Amino acid sequence: MDIKQIQELIKFVSKSGVNEVSIEQKEFKITIKTNQAPTYVTSAPAQAVPQIQATAAATTVSVSAPAEQAVAAAPAKDDTSNYLTIKSPMIGTFYRSSSPDKPLFVNVGDEVKAGQVVCIIEAMKLFNEIESEISGRIVKVLVDNASPVEYDQPLFLVEPV
Known part of the structure; x- marks a missing residue:
């Protein structure tokens, strides 16, 4: 699995709402876990870092993607309080x-x-x-x-x- 496939997998997991995905191949094993509860969105990057250490670049991608979501999720919660x-x-x-x-x-x-x-x-x-x-x-x-x-x-x- 190359870096592009790992990046696509991370994007899929973050958009799909799936809590955990594990893939095991001959050369490596990768597990991506997310925490879907809005109160824990800020802790998601800390959980994603130790789980994706097959490639250093993959760790960088997994940390930046949830961080962007955390920033986007915070204002949305304030706007939706009366809905x-x-x-x-x-x-x-x-x-x-x-x-x-x-x-x-x-x-x-x-x-x-x-x-x-x-x-x-x-x-x-x-x-x-x-x-x-x-x-x-x-x-x-x-x-x-x-x-x-x-x-x-x-x-x-x-x-x-």
Whole structure:
């Protein structure tokens, strides 16, 4: 595994919400762990350094990527204090529409009502429609389309009406 593959793996882990990835090959073993709780974001770089010592350059990349996220996450928490969150009820793959050629269920600025379908989560080849439990206006979509999500992961920020 070369440095570019390690960098891509680190980016994937940080964006996907996965807590741990381990890869073992003949020459080396690499484990990348993340801590998804917002209160521990600042401690993530300290945990990532000892785990990726296969290449010195990889350690540098793993430290800088979570550091950027920590800076970005801090202001976002302050801005979202008066918003409600629609969270994932399961582990799976997040989709914003029923198929690539269909319109999105909701966009930023759309009004949603309790019981309205806001996305689909695919789990074990079953497509589960996720309904909003709250009414309000979509302020932000927190997950990229076709990205893996975990149980209780925030998907949308909603401003109550």
